[in-house]
Amino acid sequence: MDSFITIRFKRTTAKRFQEFSKTHCKSHTETMDTMLDFFFYNEISPRERLGPTGRTIEANLKKRINAVIAIMRDMEKTQTKPTVAMMESLFQTEEPKKKPLILEKKFIEEKSEVRFAEKQNPNNEL
Missing domain, CATH: 1.20.5 (Single alpha-helices involved in coiled-coils or other helix-helix interfaces)
Incomplete structure (x- = not known):
């Protein structure tokens, strides 16, 4: 089993770390190892900003x-x-209005009507 060493932190920082450690890892040592590995593998500094967050990207x-x-x-x-x-x-397309194309047709239709009809007399039988 590895031995432990004491590191001094301010009380507020130690409380924040303990809460963070409880939610993400099994022990404080595992949490610290994971955090250090993250910064080491990604070659970034903890003070460096990673760029826009998901919320700002979504808003844009x-x-x-x-x-x-x-x-x-x-x-x-x-x-x-x-x-x-x-x-x-x-x-x-609209249907064209129906117009008589030839004037003679109208004249012929008018002539086809009988102007005088023969009276039929009931006494005259043929």
Whole structure:
């Protein structure tokens, strides 16, 4: 079994480390080993910032997505809908109004009506 050594920390720092150690590892020694390995393998300093966090990246993405949505809506209003309406009006066919093509037909139809009809007399039998 390895021997232990005493290291002096401020009381608040020791409490924070103990809470962190309970949630992540089995013992304080294992927690400290894991933390030191992390910094050693990734070749970073504990004082170094790793860059934007997940929350800031998510906020930036939401802003960009909202901007893209606004651009798409504007394009739809100003370009797509009017163009579609114009294309539909070009390809829309209406039935032509029914007009008599030849005037003579109308004259013939009028003549086909009998102007004078023969009276039928019930006394006259043929």
